[in-house]
Amino acid sequence: MLTISHTESDKDTIITANGSIDSTSADDLDSYFQQFFTNEKRRILFDMTEIRYISSAGLRVLLTAQKSLKPKGGEIVLCGINDNVKQVIELSGFHALFHFASSVVTA
16 A cells, blocks of 8 residues: 655655555555646655565566656755665666755755
8 A cells, every 4th residue: 555645845845655566555645646746846856664565567667757857957856765776776777866864854
């Protein structure tokens, strides 16, 4: 199960997720991200501190979101990733496509 919420700061949208991002939850995350693609805030901080697992379906969602924001000068910053999730991102080669931060505060 995946729970998703968001907050807004002066310049960023902060999306926080808790659980696993897999084929069951990837579409929910994709729909959640899409509501912010027309937002004037072009940087999304994705707080992944409580994400325990990400599958290829979850990676696809992140890639699609990043590709949607880049032409508008935006980006997704992945924050607080644990070692297991980071390893999946690195093995897939996606680490070159995103900026990372140890936490939302440091981003």
